[in-house]
Amino acid sequence: MDSRELRNALGRFATGVTVVTCRGEDRPHGLTVNSFTSVSLDPPLVLVSIDRRANAVPYLTGRPFAVNILAAGQEDLAWHFAGRAQPDLEVAWVEGRLCPRLAHSLAYFECSPWRAYDGGDHVLFLGRVEEFAYGQGEPLVFYASRMTRLVPPGPQPER
Numbered sequence: 508m509d510s511r512e513l514r515n516a517l518g519r520f521a522t523g524v525t526v527v528t529c530r531g532e533d534r535p536h537g538l539t540v541n542s543f544t545s546v547s548l549d550p551p552l553v554l555v556s557i558d559r560r561a562n563a564v565p566y567l568t569g570r571p572f573a574v575n576i577l578a579a580g581q582e583d584l585a586w587h588f589a590g591r592a593q594p595d596l597e598v599a600w601v602e603g604r605l606c607p608r609l610a611h612s613l614a615y616f617e618c619s620p621w622r623a624y625d626g627g628d629h630v631l632f633l634g635r636v637e638e639f640a641y642g643q644g645e646p647l648v649f650y651a652s653r654m655t656r657l658v659p660p661g662p663q664p665e666r
């Protein structure tokens with residue numbers, strides 16, 4: 508199977524963009540993640556799928572983490588935490604109840620560790636949501652390897 512083509516096909520699934528944040532060695536750590544999924548309401552569980560080679564894996568194993576949903580206009584944060592450091596970017600961190608998180612996200616979920624499962628070359632981390640909040644606004648969207656925005660719908664046909 509051609510894995511580049513597989514990635515291209517998977518990229519036809521439009522997603523939001525999150526930054527998963529946690530405590531690193533001696534400072535907060537974050538990585539950009541679009542594999543975020545809601546799993547369960549009772550108990551309240553969410554999932555992120557993380558590459559086994561990511562620096563974050565040991566920081567997430569058995570440890571709390573936060574999922575920060577990015578708003579439109581936060582592309583610089585998304586690229587920064589995807590390994591393309593933005594030299595002029597000042598990241599505004601908040602010390603949450605469980606772990607560090609980002610200020611000014613569209614929504615956040617602070618999670619305690621629930622389970623980790625084998626996901627091939629990724630690890631599936633499930634977290635139990637302990638704190639969350641959300642605001643109003645437009646989300647950042649990832650589609651076909653690009654950051655984009657929701658297109659406001661035109662006039663809708665009457666149903």
Ligand SMILES: Cc1cc2nc3c(=O)[nH]c(=O)nc-3n(C[C@H](O)[C@H](O)[C@H](O)COP(=O)(O)O)c2cc1C
Pocket residue numbers: 524537538539540541542543556557558560561562563564585586588589590591649
């Ligand atoms: C839009 C976007 C979505 C991404 N989603 C994921 C993901 O779901 N899981 C993952 O492991 N890496 C994902 N990445 C790649 C990581 O952000 C990147 O490899 C990061 O540098 C890993 O950080 P770390 O190794 O310091 O923990 C994504 C990158 C981008 C730009």
